[in-house]
Amino acid sequence: MARMDVIDYQIFGSEMQYVEIELDPAEAAVAEAGAMMFMESGIELETVFGDGSQQKSGLMGALLGAGKRLLTGESLFMTIFINRGSGKKKVAFAAPYAGKIIPVDLKELGGQLICQKDAFLCAAKGVSVGIAFQRKLGVGLFGGEGFIMEKLEGDGLAFIHAGGTLAEKNLAPGEMIRVDTGCIVALQPSVTYDIEYIGKIKSALFSGEGFFYATLQGPGKIWLQSLPLSRLASRLYSAIPGLGRGREEGSILGGLGGLLEGDN
Amino acid sequence: MASLSEIELFEALSFGPGLPPQGSRIPVRITVTGVTLHPGEPMEETLLFEALRVTAGGFNHDQMTLAWTENGAVRSLVLSDDRAKETFLSLAPPSLAPQLMQWRKQTERVQRGMRFGWMLLGFILLLPLLLGLALWWQSDTLAAWAVQRISLASERQWGDLIYAQTQTGLTLLPKGETTQAIEEIGERLTKGAPYPFHWHVANDPTVNAFAIPGGHVVIFTGLIRAADSAEEVAGVLAHEAEHVLQRHSLKGIVHQLGWQVVLTLIFSEWGGQGSGQIGEAAAQLPLLRFGRDQESEADREALALLKEAKVDPNGMITFFHRLAKEEGVSIPLLSTHPPSASRAEAIQNEIKKLGPWESKPLPYDWAQIKKKRTK
Numbered sequence: 001m002a003r004m005d006v007i008d009y010q011i012f013g014s015e016m017q018y019v020e021i022e023l024d025p026a027e028a029a030v031a032e033a034g035a036m037m038f039m040e041s042g043i044e045l046e047t048v049f050g051d052g053s054q055q056k057s058g059l060m061g062a063l064l065g066a067g068k069r070l071l072t073g074e075s076l077f078m079t080i081f082i083n084r085g086s087g088k089k090k091v092a093f094a095a096p097y098a099g100k101i102i103p104v105d106l107k108e109l110g111g112q113l114i115c116q117k118d119a120f121l122c123a124a125k126g127v128s129v130g131i132a133f134q135r136k137l138g139v140g141l142f143g144g145e146g147f148i149m150e151k152l153e154g155d156g157l158a159f160i161h162a163g164g165t166l167a168e169k170n171l172a173p174g175e176m177i178r179v180d181t182g183c184i185v186a187l188q189p190s191v192t193y194d195i196e197y198i199g200k201i202k203s204a205l206f207s208g209e210g211f212f213y214a215t216l217q218g219p220g221k222i223w224l225q226s227l228p229l230s231r232l233a234s235r236l237y238s239a240i241p242g243l244g245r246g247r248e249e250g251s252i253l254g255g256l257g258g259l260l261e262g263d264n
Numbered sequence: 265m266a267s268l269s270e271i272e273l274f275e276a277l278s279f280g281p282g283l284p285p286q287g288s289r290i291p292v293r294i295t296v297t298g299v300t301l302h303p304g305e306p307m308e309e310t311l312l313f314e315a316l317r318v319t320a321g322g323f324n325h326d327q328m329t330l331a332w333t334e335n336g337a338v339r340s341l342v343l344s345d346d347r348a349k350e351t352f353l354s355l356a357p358p359s360l361a362p363q364l365m366q367w368r369k370q371t372e373r374v375q376r377g378m379r380f381g382w383m384l385l386g387f388i389l390l391l392p393l394l395l396g397l398a399l400w401w402q403s404d405t406l407a408a409w410a411v412q413r414i415s416l417a418s419e420r421q422w423g424d425l426i427y428a429q430t431q432t433g434l435t436l437l438p439k440g441e442t443t444q445a446i447e448e449i450g451e452r453l454t455k456g457a458p459y460p461f462h463w464h465v466a467n468d469p470t471v472n473a474f475a476i477p478g479g480h481v482v483i484f485t486g487l488i489r490a491a492d493s494a495e496e497v498a499g500v501l502a503h504e505a506e507h508v509l510q511r512h513s514l515k516g517i518v519h520q521l522g523w524q525v526v527l528t529l530i531f532s533e534w535g536g537q538g539s540g541q542i543g544e545a546a547a548q549l550p551l552l553r554f555g556r557d558q559e560s561e562a563d564r565e566a567l568a569l570l571k572e573a574k575v576d577p578n579g580m581i582t583f584f585h586r587l588a589k590e591e592g593v594s595i596p597l598l599s600t601h602p603p604s605a606s607r608a609e610a611i612q613n614e615i616k617k618l619g620p621w622e623s624k625p626l627p628y629d630w631a632q633i634k635k636k637r638t639k
Contacts, residue, residue: 132323135374173280189323221286
């Protein structure tokens, strides 16, 4: 297990948030390239190939990690912010669009969390950001997230970001919830993620909900977002004069067209 | 007698009333009686196998969820460690067998589906690469096949185009005794051929002749001067005509210009832009060099033409012999041909195979024609 840094944080804002992290001397935070908003003097940044969790895994390990990151559509590099000064220093990371930032204590969650692509914002150094392949073909094609999701591993604090308002739900053993495919943000690995056909062709065509639901079955915690970015984008797109109606989110084409992209 | 697996400790996630919603990580031990939670601690409890319901679940559909009811509430334990799952499977009593079978079936179905899915995806992604390799590997065969698909009409039109382009670089002889002789010999040799042959004489000291797809044959005055009789020239003309008839030139150009040509020739509307560009591209090519097999084939088939036209085949042999003897002179006509000794031999054999034929001498005074061309 990599050494974890324990960090103090504070989240500011209501709909457009940013998180301010306080680093003790020699402590570090790792973030997606481009998420940084400001940092106090004394904090230095280093760019690492891959996710910075396996600093000593050698070149092949780093290459493999970086290759996996390419698959999730992230940049090949991550940025590590280290407090090289004396005394506590702050660094802040901003959410990329309207939504909420959730602090997730991986230690509490059993060391692993699976979340949608692009959900990861920043974390204490030592958290690794990998990929989770969806093994069920149907879920990969129609589950809304595509075949590839992000997997956060470690014992530290991580911050994930999602669109709109967040719903955190606790599923009891065997409890099942049906979710619109674009609305899944994160789930514990103990949660069973599957898809279910909507059932009636009339509903599939005219309910506007698409052909499939995602079904999530406990035990475990899940996080849902009220406004997937793609939904916001498609409403904006269809409202732009001259462009006509954009692709309806949740349509069958969306499901098929985004074979590896998903609809989020 | 406890085996090693019985005393091995595993980590599992425990869910239920009074526990955090995200579950809590606890140590478990699996023995022949059941699953012991918190072994060795004050809160130790052992679940009997008979009380457990086993289901498959989790993000990867490969976890083992053990559920049981306690005081009316459902509690569950999630095993995701492979060793833990194997231990459970090996120690569980026969009464759990149907549930375990079901668990295996479910997890294996997902694994199979995943393998199939990824294989399919990999195949789809690799398909262009495989096709590319196949094309490269079998390009000659494919080119030959594609050439078969090109219609004679297309080939003729295309040949006209290439000739029109090529002609700009040639100084053609005006109509006269020489051109007439060449045309007559050529027509005699290619009577009834599917191509409307056109015979051209170009003013050029090189000892050479070449054929363009679709039936244009160009012979250089250098070759006319090097020949000693009309029969010798007839041999060369028959040989060049065969390059056209066997579509060697077409194959060669297709080979050099690539697939774009084939596709254009098969699908394009004539007079379209594509064909014009291809004509230009073809005209830019250096004179085609044929492979040895093609040359031998042209020799063999040329003899059949000579037999059909009742022309003496020995001219062909003597001419190549004489050319090969001229040292220090680069003769393009010979550069790609099989060594002339073995070539002459092959021609002799072929003549034997065809059987002797009665030849009529060609009615031209070659010395006269040569004299005109040595100015």
